[in-house]
Amino acid sequence: METDPGTDDAGLIRRLAMGDRVALASAFDRFAPTLTRYAWAIAGSRQDVEELVQDTMLTLWQKADGLQLPTGMLLPWLLVVCRNHAKNLARRNTKHAGDELPDQVPAPGDHTDAAEQLRWVRAEIAALPDTDRRICELCLLQGYSYAEAAQLLGLSVGAVTQRVSRSRRRLKKAVTHDEH
Structure with missing residues (x-):
């Protein structure tokens, strides 16, 4: 029996806001595979990918109490947080190389910000041919394995x-060029 993902996300956020560590483990199990795939598209090393996923989950834990998800979907917010952490990591790496850049880009405050910042990602996915778009949604966003999607x-x-x-290369190009 399948449950409504929106209800699951809202319930998960409520549990996280109450400090439920089991909810954090559940969120990690549910979203880490997708965040890891996304982080690989925007990070340079395994260490960076692991750091991005950990930092994203930590941000979720820290901000759960004030997090508002009007549509009840957590994944878009998590992806924007991960992307912001990747920008911060790139800035830190550049700063260590001698350039002065700000240390932090704030995480999105609510789902509206996340949805707006991911507008261009959704547009890139929507522009894919139908089969590629569906595969991207299943594997990269919903966490299905390649065998399950096949x-x-x-x-x-x-x-x-x-x-x-092919889709990942296209999305990586869009993410790294930050033209949107």
Whole structure:
């Protein structure tokens, strides 16, 4: 029996706001795979990816008490937080190289900010051919394995792998160029 993801996210946020460590573990289990895939698209090393995921989950833990998700969806907010942490990491790395840049980009305060900042990501995904778009949604956003997506869409795992790779390159280019 499937539950409404919006209800799950809202309930998870309430539990996190009450300091429920089991809820934090549940959030990590649920969102870390997607955050990890996203972080690989914008980070330079395994260490950076791990740091981005940890920092994103820590931000969730710290901000859960005041977090408002009008549509009940947590993932867009998490992706923006991860992206902001990646920017901060790049700034720190650049600063260590001698450039003076600010240390922090604030995390989005609410879902509206997150949705607006991810508008361009959604536009990039929407511009993909239908099959690629659906694969991207399943594998990169919803956390399905390539085998599960292949089965759902009637494709081979190799075809899904190639399409994800192509879509990831396109999204990485959009993210790293920050033209939006």
